[in-house]
Amino acid sequence: MDAFECLATKLDIRDFSQIEVPGDIKLKVLEAARLTGTGLNTQHWRFILVENKENLKRLANDSTSGNWVANCNFAIIILTNPKYHFHLIDAGRVIQSMQLAAWNYAVGSGIFTGIKEDKFRKDFGIPPEMNISAVIGLGYPLKKLFGKRKDRIPLSVLVHNEKYDASNKS
Numbered sequence: 001m002d003a004f005e006c007l008a009t010k011l012d013i014r015d016f017s018q019i020e021v022p023g024d025i026k027l028k029v030l031e032a033a034r035l036t037g038t039g040l041n042t043q044h045w046r047f048i049l050v051e052n053k054e055n056l057k058r059l060a061n062d063s064t065s066g067n068w069v070a071n072c073n074f075a076i077i078i079l080t081n082p083k084y085h086f087h088l089i090d091a092g093r094v095i096q097s098m099q100l101a102a103w104n105y106a107v108g109s110g111i112f113t114g115i116k117e118d119k120f121r122k123d124f125g126i127p128p129e130m131n132i133s134a135v136i137g138l139g140y141p142l143k144k145l146f147g148k149r150k151d152r153i154p155l156s157v158l159v160h161n162e163k164y165d166a167s168n169k170s
């Protein structure tokens with residue numbers, strides 16, 4: 001699949017099959033993270049790979065908006081360093097890189113950001129200087145996704161020509 005098709009067909013999913021994702025695909029996803037650029041090439045991010053079923057359940061319990069992560073095949077916690085003011089831009093870029101790399105191998109993924117911070121930090125040993133930016137859960141989709149269209153605002157609303165146009169509303 002080419003890069004455009006990959007991003008055009010990728011959906012965030014929350015229902016995963018129990019088929020194991022091979023280790024070499026997991027490595028590709030992590031390598032996609034490593035290869036993504038950061039502001040000033042600081043590479044301040046760190047990733048926690050979670051594969052153990054008990055730890056996936058723990059992740060779900062430590063979440064306020066990602067219960068579904070208990071049923072994924074593996075998850076990646078994205079940590080960034082908030083001393084860099086652009087750290088959340090870096091987080092967004094690396095998350096998209098990993099999700100697209102996964103989808104290129106037919107592995108679906110979802111993301112969550114709602115966490116019970118104190119419990120999460122304790123359970124996964126996260127130091128105070130690192131920000132828990134998001135968690136992605138990955139695995140083969142339970143259902144075929146073909147035909148499901150994205151619910152998106154049209155370009156005519158999103159894109160303004162040359163200057164911001166306040167009358168250009170949805």
Ligand SMILES: Cc1cc2nc3c(=O)[nH]c(=O)nc-3n(C[C@H](O)[C@H](O)[C@H](O)COP(=O)(O)O)c2cc1C
Nearest residue numbers: 010011012013014065066110111112113114150151
């Ligand atoms: C910054 C960000 C935070 C998100 N947080 C959550 C979340 O906490 N829980 C969740 O289930 N989905 C979360 N999502 C997934 C969005 O709901 C999803 O990307 C959006 O509905 C579009 O989905 P689609 O690409 O499948 O159409 C988040 C997405 C982004 C980009």
